[in-house]
Amino acid sequence: MQYIINKKREITISVLSLLFWIINLIFAEMSINMLLKVLTAKRTDWFDNMKKVQITEDAFLIKQTELVMETIIIVMFVIFFFSSLTIILVRNLQLKHNLSEIGMFRVLGYNKNRLLGICMIDVITDMVIALPVSVVLSTVIWNKLSKDEMLSFMLTMINDTIWMDILSYVLCAITMMLVAIIHTKFFLERSLKKGVRYMLGEGVA
Protein backbone atom coordinates (compact mmCIF):
# COMPACT_ATOMS: atom_id res chain seq x y z
CA MET A 1 0.00 0.00 0.00
CA GLN A 2 2.73 2.42 0.87
CA TYR A 3 3.86 2.44 -2.73
CA ILE A 4 0.51 3.64 -3.87
CA ILE A 5 -1.01 5.91 -1.24
CA ASN A 6 0.62 9.31 -1.25
CA LYS A 7 3.73 9.84 0.82
CA LYS A 8 2.49 12.43 3.34
CA ARG A 9 -0.45 10.30 4.30
CA GLU A 10 1.66 7.17 4.51
CA ILE A 11 4.25 8.87 6.72
CA THR A 12 1.55 10.23 9.07
CA ILE A 13 -0.06 6.83 9.35
CA SER A 14 3.27 5.10 9.90
CA VAL A 15 4.31 7.53 12.64
CA LEU A 16 0.94 7.22 14.37
CA SER A 17 1.06 3.49 14.04
CA LEU A 18 4.57 3.29 15.49
CA LEU A 19 3.59 5.56 18.35
CA PHE A 20 0.66 3.35 19.23
CA TRP A 21 2.81 0.24 18.96
CA ILE A 22 5.28 1.73 21.44
CA ILE A 23 2.58 2.81 23.87
CA ASN A 24 0.89 -0.52 23.58
CA LEU A 25 4.06 -2.49 24.13
CA ILE A 26 4.88 -0.45 27.20
CA PHE A 27 1.51 -1.20 28.73
CA ALA A 28 1.60 -4.76 27.57
CA GLU A 29 5.04 -5.35 28.99
CA MET A 30 4.18 -3.69 32.27
CA SER A 31 0.93 -5.50 32.75
CA ILE A 32 2.28 -8.91 31.78
CA ASN A 33 5.40 -8.33 33.85
CA MET A 34 3.36 -7.36 36.83
CA LEU A 35 0.96 -10.24 36.41
CA LEU A 36 3.80 -12.75 36.08
CA LYS A 37 5.46 -11.37 39.16
CA VAL A 38 2.31 -11.50 41.18
CA LEU A 39 1.44 -14.97 39.94
CA THR A 40 4.85 -16.39 40.60
CA ALA A 41 5.41 -14.65 43.91
CA LYS A 42 5.38 -16.82 46.94
CA ARG A 43 1.89 -15.76 47.76
CA THR A 44 1.32 -18.71 50.09
CA ASP A 45 4.23 -17.62 52.21
CA TRP A 46 3.01 -14.11 52.09
CA PHE A 47 -0.48 -15.03 53.27
CA ASP A 48 1.01 -17.25 55.96
CA ASN A 49 2.92 -14.29 57.21
CA MET A 50 -0.24 -12.21 57.06
CA LYS A 51 -2.03 -14.68 59.27
CA LYS A 52 0.71 -14.44 61.84
CA VAL A 53 0.41 -10.70 61.97
CA GLN A 54 -2.19 -9.48 64.37
CA ILE A 55 -4.80 -7.00 63.22
CA THR A 56 -2.64 -3.98 63.52
CA GLU A 57 -2.32 -0.81 61.53
CA ASP A 58 0.46 -2.44 59.47
CA ALA A 59 -1.66 -5.42 58.54
CA PHE A 60 -4.47 -3.17 57.45
CA LEU A 61 -2.04 -1.30 55.24
CA ILE A 62 -0.82 -4.54 53.68
CA LYS A 63 -4.36 -5.63 52.84
CA GLN A 64 -5.15 -2.25 51.39
CA THR A 65 -2.01 -2.29 49.28
CA GLU A 66 -2.87 -5.73 47.96
CA LEU A 67 -6.27 -4.47 46.86
CA VAL A 68 -4.74 -1.45 45.14
CA MET A 69 -2.24 -3.66 43.34
CA GLU A 70 -4.94 -6.00 42.06
CA THR A 71 -6.85 -2.98 40.77
CA ILE A 72 -3.77 -1.62 39.01
CA ILE A 73 -3.24 -4.95 37.27
CA ILE A 74 -6.83 -5.05 36.05
CA VAL A 75 -6.67 -1.44 34.86
CA MET A 76 -3.42 -2.13 33.04
CA PHE A 77 -4.93 -5.09 31.29
CA VAL A 78 -7.87 -3.01 30.21
CA ILE A 79 -5.49 -0.37 28.85
CA PHE A 80 -3.46 -3.09 27.17
CA PHE A 81 -6.44 -4.44 25.31
CA PHE A 82 -7.76 -1.04 24.35
CA SER A 83 -4.39 0.14 23.12
CA SER A 84 -3.99 -3.09 21.13
CA LEU A 85 -7.27 -2.36 19.49
CA THR A 86 -6.25 1.23 18.78
CA ILE A 87 -3.02 0.10 17.15
CA ILE A 88 -4.78 -2.28 14.87
CA LEU A 89 -7.25 0.40 13.90
CA VAL A 90 -4.51 2.91 13.18
CA ARG A 91 -2.44 0.39 11.28
CA ASN A 92 -5.44 -0.32 9.13
CA LEU A 93 -6.52 3.28 8.85
CA GLN A 94 -5.15 3.48 5.34
CA LEU A 95 -7.30 0.58 4.34
CA LYS A 96 -10.35 1.45 6.33
CA HIS A 97 -10.36 5.10 5.40
CA ASN A 98 -11.96 4.65 2.05
CA LEU A 99 -13.42 1.34 1.02
CA SER A 100 -13.74 2.40 -2.58
CA GLU A 101 -9.96 2.85 -2.75
CA ILE A 102 -9.44 -0.76 -1.79
CA GLY A 103 -12.09 -1.89 -4.24
CA MET A 104 -10.40 0.18 -6.92
CA PHE A 105 -7.06 -1.54 -6.32
CA ARG A 106 -8.69 -4.87 -7.03
CA VAL A 107 -10.56 -3.56 -10.04
CA LEU A 108 -7.31 -2.17 -11.41
CA GLY A 109 -5.80 -5.61 -11.13
CA TYR A 110 -3.86 -5.40 -7.88
CA ASN A 111 -3.20 -8.87 -6.53
CA LYS A 112 -4.92 -9.45 -3.20
CA ASN A 113 -2.11 -11.63 -1.87
CA ARG A 114 0.44 -8.96 -2.67
CA LEU A 115 -1.64 -6.40 -0.82
CA LEU A 116 -1.89 -8.75 2.16
CA GLY A 117 1.85 -9.36 2.05
CA ILE A 118 2.62 -5.65 2.15
CA CYS A 119 0.29 -5.20 5.13
CA MET A 120 1.98 -8.08 6.98
CA ILE A 121 5.40 -6.57 6.31
CA ASP A 122 4.10 -3.25 7.65
CA VAL A 123 2.96 -4.87 10.88
CA ILE A 124 6.19 -6.81 11.39
CA THR A 125 8.36 -3.78 10.57
CA ASP A 126 6.46 -1.72 13.11
CA MET A 127 6.98 -4.41 15.72
CA VAL A 128 10.70 -4.62 15.08
CA ILE A 129 11.12 -0.85 15.44
CA ALA A 130 8.70 -0.43 18.32
CA LEU A 131 9.99 -3.25 20.49
CA PRO A 132 13.41 -1.85 21.50
CA VAL A 133 11.96 1.64 21.98
CA SER A 134 9.21 0.33 24.22
CA VAL A 135 11.70 -1.77 26.20
CA VAL A 136 13.75 1.34 27.01
CA LEU A 137 10.72 3.48 27.76
CA SER A 138 8.97 0.90 29.88
CA THR A 139 12.14 0.32 31.89
CA VAL A 140 12.29 4.04 32.63
CA ILE A 141 8.61 4.14 33.57
CA TRP A 142 8.87 0.97 35.59
CA ASN A 143 11.82 2.31 37.53
CA LYS A 144 10.01 5.54 38.26
CA LEU A 145 6.96 3.69 39.44
CA SER A 146 9.05 1.44 41.62
CA LYS A 147 10.05 4.48 43.58
CA ASP A 148 6.51 4.77 44.59
CA GLU A 149 6.07 3.55 48.12
CA MET A 150 3.22 1.23 47.30
CA LEU A 151 4.90 -0.46 44.33
CA SER A 152 8.24 -0.76 46.01
CA PHE A 153 6.49 -2.50 48.86
CA MET A 154 5.16 -5.08 46.43
CA LEU A 155 8.42 -5.38 44.57
CA THR A 156 10.35 -6.11 47.69
CA MET A 157 8.07 -9.04 48.23
CA ILE A 158 8.66 -10.43 44.76
CA ASN A 159 11.91 -11.81 43.45
CA ASP A 160 12.67 -9.67 40.46
CA THR A 161 14.36 -11.84 37.88
CA ILE A 162 15.67 -10.99 34.43
CA TRP A 163 14.17 -14.02 32.76
CA MET A 164 10.74 -12.88 33.76
CA ASP A 165 11.27 -9.55 32.02
CA ILE A 166 12.49 -11.29 28.89
CA LEU A 167 9.64 -13.77 28.97
CA SER A 168 7.06 -11.04 29.35
CA TYR A 169 8.48 -9.13 26.38
CA VAL A 170 8.56 -12.22 24.21
CA LEU A 171 5.04 -13.17 25.22
CA CYS A 172 3.57 -9.77 24.52
CA ALA A 173 5.50 -9.39 21.27
CA ILE A 174 4.31 -12.73 19.91
CA THR A 175 0.75 -12.15 21.04
CA MET A 176 0.57 -8.67 19.57
CA MET A 177 2.12 -9.70 16.30
CA LEU A 178 -0.23 -12.63 15.90
CA VAL A 179 -3.26 -10.54 16.74
CA ALA A 180 -2.21 -7.80 14.36
CA ILE A 181 -1.41 -10.17 11.50
CA ILE A 182 -4.58 -12.19 11.86
CA HIS A 183 -6.64 -9.05 12.17
CA THR A 184 -4.98 -7.42 9.17
CA LYS A 185 -5.54 -10.50 7.07
CA PHE A 186 -9.21 -10.81 7.85
CA PHE A 187 -9.81 -7.08 7.84
CA LEU A 188 -8.20 -6.65 4.47
CA GLU A 189 -9.98 -9.58 2.90
CA ARG A 190 -13.30 -8.28 4.15
CA SER A 191 -12.45 -4.77 3.00
CA LEU A 192 -11.51 -5.98 -0.44
CA LYS A 193 -14.84 -7.70 -0.85
CA LYS A 194 -16.75 -4.77 0.59
CA GLY A 195 -14.75 -2.33 -1.49
CA VAL A 196 -15.50 -4.10 -4.72
CA ARG A 197 -19.17 -4.45 -3.83
CA TYR A 198 -19.28 -0.77 -2.94
CA MET A 199 -17.79 0.15 -6.28
CA LEU A 200 -20.24 -2.03 -8.10
CA GLY A 201 -23.00 -0.01 -6.52
CA GLU A 202 -24.17 -2.65 -4.09
CA GLY A 203 -23.35 -0.72 -0.94
CA VAL A 204 -21.14 -1.86 1.88
CA ALA A 205 -23.70 -3.51 4.10
Added chain:
Amino acid sequence: MIVLKLTDIGKNYKNTGDVLKGVNLELESGKMYGIMGPSGSGKSTLLNIIGTLEKASYGTIEILGNKLEGYGEKELCDLRAKNIGYIFQNFYLNPYLDAVENVMVPMKINHEIEPKERRKKAECLLKKFGLEERMKHLKSQMSGGEQQRVAIARALANDPDIILADEPTGNLDEDNEIIIFKTLKELAESGKVVVVVSHNEIVKEYADEVIEIIKGRIKA
Protein backbone atom coordinates in the same frame (compact mmCIF):
# COMPACT_ATOMS: atom_id res chain seq x y z
CA MET B 1 -11.53 -9.15 -34.68
CA ILE B 2 -13.52 -10.80 -31.90
CA VAL B 3 -12.03 -9.70 -28.57
CA LEU B 4 -14.68 -11.03 -26.24
CA LYS B 5 -16.80 -14.13 -26.62
CA LEU B 6 -19.45 -15.20 -24.15
CA THR B 7 -21.05 -18.59 -24.63
CA ASP B 8 -24.18 -19.61 -22.72
CA ILE B 9 -23.31 -17.43 -19.74
CA GLY B 10 -25.56 -17.64 -16.69
CA LYS B 11 -25.41 -16.29 -13.20
CA ASN B 12 -27.52 -17.23 -10.24
CA TYR B 13 -27.45 -16.18 -6.62
CA LYS B 14 -28.82 -18.06 -3.64
CA ASN B 15 -31.15 -15.22 -2.71
CA THR B 16 -32.29 -13.86 -6.03
CA GLY B 17 -32.13 -16.88 -8.30
CA ASP B 18 -31.18 -16.49 -11.96
CA VAL B 19 -29.87 -13.03 -12.81
CA LEU B 20 -28.49 -13.98 -16.22
CA LYS B 21 -29.59 -16.85 -18.40
CA GLY B 22 -27.99 -18.23 -21.55
CA VAL B 23 -26.19 -15.09 -22.68
CA ASN B 24 -24.29 -15.42 -25.95
CA LEU B 25 -22.25 -12.46 -27.18
CA GLU B 26 -19.40 -11.72 -29.52
CA LEU B 27 -17.82 -8.31 -29.13
CA GLU B 28 -15.54 -6.99 -31.84
CA SER B 29 -12.71 -4.50 -31.63
CA GLY B 30 -13.40 -1.02 -32.98
CA LYS B 31 -17.02 -1.07 -31.85
CA MET B 32 -18.96 0.60 -29.09
CA TYR B 33 -21.67 -1.50 -27.45
CA GLY B 34 -24.47 -0.14 -25.34
CA ILE B 35 -26.08 -2.43 -22.78
CA MET B 36 -29.52 -1.25 -21.84
CA GLY B 37 -32.38 -2.56 -19.80
CA PRO B 38 -34.53 -1.88 -16.77
CA SER B 39 -33.12 -1.91 -13.24
CA GLY B 40 -32.38 -5.42 -12.01
CA SER B 41 -32.33 -6.86 -15.53
CA GLY B 42 -28.76 -8.12 -15.08
CA LYS B 43 -26.83 -5.59 -17.18
CA SER B 44 -24.36 -4.65 -14.44
CA THR B 45 -23.86 -8.33 -13.58
CA LEU B 46 -23.05 -8.96 -17.23
CA LEU B 47 -20.52 -6.12 -17.20
CA ASN B 48 -18.93 -7.49 -14.02
CA ILE B 49 -18.64 -10.94 -15.56
CA ILE B 50 -17.07 -9.50 -18.71
CA GLY B 51 -14.69 -7.55 -16.45
CA THR B 52 -13.79 -10.72 -14.46
CA LEU B 53 -14.96 -9.15 -11.21
CA GLU B 54 -17.61 -11.80 -10.88
CA LYS B 55 -17.56 -15.39 -12.02
CA ALA B 56 -20.35 -16.79 -14.11
CA SER B 57 -22.26 -19.71 -12.61
CA TYR B 58 -22.00 -21.48 -15.94
CA GLY B 59 -20.88 -20.86 -19.50
CA THR B 60 -17.54 -19.89 -20.99
CA ILE B 61 -15.79 -16.57 -21.52
CA GLU B 62 -13.02 -15.99 -23.99
CA ILE B 63 -10.97 -12.83 -23.88
CA LEU B 64 -8.52 -12.29 -26.73
CA GLY B 65 -8.77 -15.95 -27.58
CA ASN B 66 -8.05 -17.18 -24.05
CA LYS B 67 -10.69 -19.15 -22.19
CA LEU B 68 -10.95 -17.99 -18.59
CA GLU B 69 -11.80 -21.43 -17.20
CA GLY B 70 -9.27 -22.38 -14.55
CA TYR B 71 -7.91 -18.85 -14.19
CA GLY B 72 -6.91 -18.14 -10.59
CA GLU B 73 -7.02 -14.81 -8.76
CA LYS B 74 -3.48 -13.94 -9.87
CA GLU B 75 -4.17 -14.58 -13.56
CA LEU B 76 -7.41 -12.63 -13.37
CA CYS B 77 -5.62 -9.71 -11.69
CA ASP B 78 -3.02 -9.69 -14.46
CA LEU B 79 -5.73 -9.85 -17.09
CA ARG B 80 -7.61 -6.93 -15.51
CA ALA B 81 -4.44 -4.88 -15.13
CA LYS B 82 -3.34 -5.36 -18.73
CA ASN B 83 -6.45 -5.77 -20.81
CA ILE B 84 -9.42 -4.15 -19.10
CA GLY B 85 -10.11 -0.52 -18.25
CA TYR B 86 -13.01 0.43 -15.99
CA ILE B 87 -15.06 3.58 -15.81
CA PHE B 88 -17.62 3.99 -13.04
CA GLN B 89 -20.53 6.31 -12.42
CA ASN B 90 -18.89 7.64 -9.25
CA PHE B 91 -15.42 7.98 -10.83
CA TYR B 92 -13.65 6.45 -7.79
CA LEU B 93 -10.55 8.59 -8.00
CA ASN B 94 -8.22 8.35 -5.05
CA PRO B 95 -8.91 11.56 -3.07
CA TYR B 96 -5.32 11.81 -1.81
CA LEU B 97 -3.69 11.67 -5.21
CA ASP B 98 -3.71 14.38 -7.84
CA ALA B 99 -4.97 13.76 -11.38
CA VAL B 100 -1.58 12.62 -12.72
CA GLU B 101 -0.97 10.26 -9.81
CA ASN B 102 -4.44 8.77 -10.19
CA VAL B 103 -3.68 7.96 -13.80
CA MET B 104 -0.32 6.50 -12.76
CA VAL B 105 -1.86 3.98 -10.32
CA PRO B 106 -2.72 1.30 -12.92
CA MET B 107 0.75 1.69 -14.45
CA LYS B 108 2.31 1.07 -11.04
CA ILE B 109 0.18 -2.02 -10.62
CA ASN B 110 0.95 -3.36 -14.08
CA HIS B 111 4.73 -2.70 -13.91
CA GLU B 112 5.07 -2.92 -17.68
CA ILE B 113 5.78 0.76 -18.11
CA GLU B 114 9.12 2.05 -16.81
CA PRO B 115 8.77 4.28 -13.72
CA LYS B 116 10.27 7.24 -15.57
CA GLU B 117 7.78 6.90 -18.38
CA ARG B 118 4.69 6.65 -16.17
CA ARG B 119 4.35 10.34 -15.35
CA LYS B 120 4.96 11.33 -18.97
CA LYS B 121 2.30 8.94 -20.21
CA ALA B 122 -0.18 10.07 -17.55
CA GLU B 123 0.37 13.72 -18.49
CA CYS B 124 -0.02 12.84 -22.16
CA LEU B 125 -3.36 11.13 -21.52
CA LEU B 126 -4.66 14.01 -19.44
CA LYS B 127 -3.67 16.49 -22.12
CA LYS B 128 -5.51 14.40 -24.66
CA PHE B 129 -8.68 14.85 -22.62
CA GLY B 130 -8.14 18.59 -22.20
CA LEU B 131 -7.04 18.42 -18.59
CA GLU B 132 -3.62 20.07 -18.83
CA GLU B 133 -4.75 22.71 -16.33
CA ARG B 134 -5.91 20.10 -13.83
CA MET B 135 -2.89 17.83 -13.56
CA LYS B 136 -1.98 18.80 -10.02
CA HIS B 137 -5.57 19.02 -8.84
CA LEU B 138 -7.11 16.67 -6.34
CA LYS B 139 -10.47 15.02 -6.83
CA SER B 140 -12.13 17.64 -4.64
CA GLN B 141 -10.80 20.43 -6.86
CA MET B 142 -12.33 19.12 -10.05
CA SER B 143 -15.84 19.13 -11.49
CA GLY B 144 -17.75 15.89 -12.12
CA GLY B 145 -16.99 16.00 -15.85
CA GLU B 146 -13.29 16.56 -15.21
CA GLN B 147 -13.20 13.73 -12.68
CA GLN B 148 -14.79 11.38 -15.17
CA ARG B 149 -12.28 12.38 -17.83
CA VAL B 150 -9.46 11.64 -15.38
CA ALA B 151 -11.14 8.28 -14.72
CA ILE B 152 -11.20 7.61 -18.47
CA ALA B 153 -7.52 8.53 -18.70
CA ARG B 154 -6.86 6.12 -15.82
CA ALA B 155 -8.79 3.38 -17.63
CA LEU B 156 -6.53 3.91 -20.64
CA ALA B 157 -3.29 4.00 -18.68
CA ASN B 158 -2.24 0.47 -19.62
CA ASP B 159 -3.67 0.73 -23.13
CA PRO B 160 -6.26 -2.02 -22.58
CA ASP B 161 -8.19 -3.68 -25.38
CA ILE B 162 -11.48 -3.54 -23.51
CA ILE B 163 -13.10 -0.51 -21.88
CA LEU B 164 -16.05 -1.15 -19.59
CA ALA B 165 -18.18 1.74 -18.45
CA ASP B 166 -20.95 1.38 -15.89
CA GLU B 167 -23.34 4.34 -16.09
CA PRO B 168 -20.44 6.68 -16.92
CA THR B 169 -22.67 9.74 -17.24
CA GLY B 170 -24.98 9.00 -14.33
CA ASN B 171 -23.61 11.87 -12.25
CA LEU B 172 -22.97 14.36 -15.03
CA ASP B 173 -24.85 17.23 -16.65
CA GLU B 174 -25.95 17.17 -20.29
CA ASP B 175 -22.87 18.93 -21.69
CA ASN B 176 -20.49 16.59 -19.95
CA GLU B 177 -22.63 13.62 -20.96
CA ILE B 178 -22.01 14.43 -24.61
CA ILE B 179 -18.28 14.94 -24.03
CA ILE B 180 -17.98 11.56 -22.31
CA PHE B 181 -19.97 9.67 -24.95
CA LYS B 182 -17.97 11.32 -27.75
CA THR B 183 -14.75 10.32 -25.97
CA LEU B 184 -15.93 6.73 -25.60
CA LYS B 185 -16.91 6.65 -29.26
CA GLU B 186 -13.46 7.91 -30.25
CA LEU B 187 -11.89 5.16 -28.14
CA ALA B 188 -13.95 2.56 -29.97
CA GLU B 189 -12.93 4.04 -33.31
CA SER B 190 -9.30 3.77 -32.26
CA GLY B 191 -9.71 -0.02 -32.18
CA LYS B 192 -10.88 -0.82 -28.66
CA VAL B 193 -13.99 -2.65 -27.54
CA VAL B 194 -16.10 -0.22 -25.53
CA VAL B 195 -19.00 -1.58 -23.52
CA VAL B 196 -21.28 0.96 -21.89
CA VAL B 197 -24.05 0.10 -19.46
CA SER B 198 -26.48 2.98 -19.33
CA HIS B 199 -30.05 3.99 -18.71
CA ASN B 200 -29.48 7.01 -20.86
CA GLU B 201 -31.19 6.88 -24.25
CA ILE B 202 -28.37 8.98 -25.69
CA VAL B 203 -26.22 5.82 -25.74
CA LYS B 204 -28.25 4.68 -28.76
CA GLU B 205 -26.88 7.63 -30.76
CA TYR B 206 -23.27 6.66 -30.16
CA ALA B 207 -23.28 2.87 -29.84
CA ASP B 208 -22.65 0.73 -32.89
CA GLU B 209 -24.81 -1.96 -31.35
CA VAL B 210 -27.31 -1.82 -28.51
CA ILE B 211 -27.82 -4.96 -26.45
CA GLU B 212 -31.06 -4.99 -24.53
CA ILE B 213 -31.36 -7.20 -21.51
CA ILE B 214 -34.69 -8.08 -19.97
CA LYS B 215 -34.96 -10.39 -16.98
CA GLY B 216 -31.47 -11.75 -17.51
CA ARG B 217 -31.91 -12.57 -21.17
CA ILE B 218 -30.72 -10.72 -24.25
CA LYS B 219 -33.67 -9.44 -26.26
CA ALA B 220 -33.49 -10.84 -29.75
